[in-house]
Amino acid sequence: MQSMLWDGQSLSLLNQTKLPAVVEYLKCTDYERIGEAIKKLEVRGAPAIGAAAAFAFVLGARQSAKSDRLLFLKDIESVDGYLRSTRPTAVNLFWALDQMMNVIKEQSDRIELPNLLNLLEQKALFIAAEDKRVNHTMAEFGAALFKEPVSILTHCNAGALATVEWGTALGVIRQAFSEGNIKRVFADETRPLLQGARLTAFELQQDHIPVTLITDNMAGWVMKNKMVDAVIVGADRIAANGDTANKIGTYSVALLSHMHQIPFYVAAPASTFDFSMATGEQIPIEERGEFEVTHFQGIQSAPDGIAVFNPAFDVTPNQYITGIITEYGVLKPNYQEEIKQLKDKMEENR
Known part of the structure; x- marks a missing residue:
C-alpha cells in the first residue's frame, strides 16, 4: 500500500x-x-x-x-x-x-x-x-542486529505508511522477518490517535507478520514477563548528541526498556538528524488540539471544560538508546562523535 x-x-x-x-x-x-x-x-x-x-x-x-x-x-x-x-x-x-x-x-x-x-x-x-x-538500505543494517528469532516491541507507526515505501522501524522488522528472525511484534496502540492500533497493526497484518496489539500502559508488564527481546521505533528529529524526538510515549518505552535491560533502537534516515541542535532540549515539540484527547473517534470521553495537555512528541535522551539505525550503518555511543562522522559522510556524498 x-x-x-x-x-x-x-x-x-x-x-x-x-x-x-x-x-x-x-x-x-x-x-x-x-x-x-x-x-x-x-x-x-x-x-x-x-x-x-x-x-x-x-x-x-x-x-x-x-x-x-x-x-x-x-x-x-x-x-x-x-x-x-x-x-x-x-x-x-x-x-x-x-x-x-x-x-x-x-x-x-x-x-x-x-x-x-x-x-x-x-x-x-x-x-x-x-x-x-x-x-531498504537501513532495513538491511538493522536486520543484521538480530542473529536469531526475537520478539520486538514498537511504538506508533514507522512503516510504509510513514514513508514513501517500506518503512524505517517497520522496514527493519520486515527485513528481519524475511530472514526468519522475527517471532512476534508487540504494537503499542499509541494514544491519543492510535497510530499503532490503526496503522502499525494493520500494516503488519497485511504482511502476515505475527503481531499482538497492546495498550500503551501494558508495555512494562509485557517487558517484565520477558515477552520482548528488543524495541525499535522511528524518529521525527535527532539532535547532534543523539537525543531523539518521536511520538509521545516513546520516552516512557525507552525508560522501561532501560529498566528491564532490553535493547532500544531508533531507525531513521540521515535526513532526520538536525545538526544545528546540540541536544534534544532544543527540539520544538508540537502541541495539538484538545479534541484529540477529549473525544474518541468523535465521541466525547471527557468532561466539558476539562484542561488538556496534548504534546504530540517527546524526547528520549541518548543514554537510553542502544543504537541508531541509518542508511550509513548503526550508530552506537558515543553519539556525539558518531553523529559528527555521519555529518562528514553526508557532506562527502553531496
Missing part, C-alpha cells in the same frame, strides 16, 4: 485518518491541500511528510508561475513559508523544503521558468525515490 502517488499533475495521498476501516486516496491538485493534509495527519510520518512537502512545492511553483521573475520568487517564498508552518517537529519537512529552495537559489537566474519547473519536479521525484532506497 502506497502512502502517496504522483501522476505528474497531482499528488494522491492515502488518508491515514480513516484507516483501517476505509482505504481512501485524497487527490491534491494544489499545495494548500497538501499542507492541510499534513496538518490534519492525513499524511504523517517524518519521511512521508518531507516527500509530500516536496511535491506540494512543485504544485506551488506551478501555481506561482509568472513572467515576472521577481514576483515568482516572492510567491515561492510564500509557498515555502506556508509549508514550513504545517508541522514544527518533523525535521524531514524542513530538510525537503531546503532541497527544493536550493534548486530555486541555484537555477532561477540561469534557466527559463519551464525548465526550472521541470527541475523542481525532478528533485521531488528524487527525494521520493531516495526515501525508498534509504529505507
Whole structure:
C-alpha cells in the first residue's frame, strides 16, 4: 500500500485518518491541500511528510508561475513559508523544503521558468525515490542486529505508511522477518490517535507478520514477563548528541526498556538528524488540539471544560538508546562523535 502517488499533475495521498476501516486516496491538485493534509495527519510520518512537502512545492511553483521573475520568487517564498508552518517537529519537512529552495537559489537566474519547473519536479521525484532506497538500505543494517528469532516491541507507526515505501522501524522488522528472525511484534496502540492500533497493526497484518496489539500502559508488564527481546521505533528529529524526538510515549518505552535491560533502537534516515541542535532540549515539540484527547473517534470521553495537555512528541535522551539505525550503518555511543562522522559522510556524498 502506497502512502502517496504522483501522476505528474497531482499528488494522491492515502488518508491515514480513516484507516483501517476505509482505504481512501485524497487527490491534491494544489499545495494548500497538501499542507492541510499534513496538518490534519492525513499524511504523517517524518519521511512521508518531507516527500509530500516536496511535491506540494512543485504544485506551488506551478501555481506561482509568472513572467515576472521577481514576483515568482516572492510567491515561492510564500509557498515555502506556508509549508514550513504545517508541522514544527518533523525535521524531514524542513530538510525537503531546503532541497527544493536550493534548486530555486541555484537555477532561477540561469534557466527559463519551464525548465526550472521541470527541475523542481525532478528533485521531488528524487527525494521520493531516495526515501525508498534509504529505507531498504537501513532495513538491511538493522536486520543484521538480530542473529536469531526475537520478539520486538514498537511504538506508533514507522512503516510504509510513514514513508514513501517500506518503512524505517517497520522496514527493519520486515527485513528481519524475511530472514526468519522475527517471532512476534508487540504494537503499542499509541494514544491519543492510535497510530499503532490503526496503522502499525494493520500494516503488519497485511504482511502476515505475527503481531499482538497492546495498550500503551501494558508495555512494562509485557517487558517484565520477558515477552520482548528488543524495541525499535522511528524518529521525527535527532539532535547532534543523539537525543531523539518521536511520538509521545516513546520516552516512557525507552525508560522501561532501560529498566528491564532490553535493547532500544531508533531507525531513521540521515535526513532526520538536525545538526544545528546540540541536544534534544532544543527540539520544538508540537502541541495539538484538545479534541484529540477529549473525544474518541468523535465521541466525547471527557468532561466539558476539562484542561488538556496534548504534546504530540517527546524526547528520549541518548543514554537510553542502544543504537541508531541509518542508511550509513548503526550508530552506537558515543553519539556525539558518531553523529559528527555521519555529518562528514553526508557532506562527502553531496
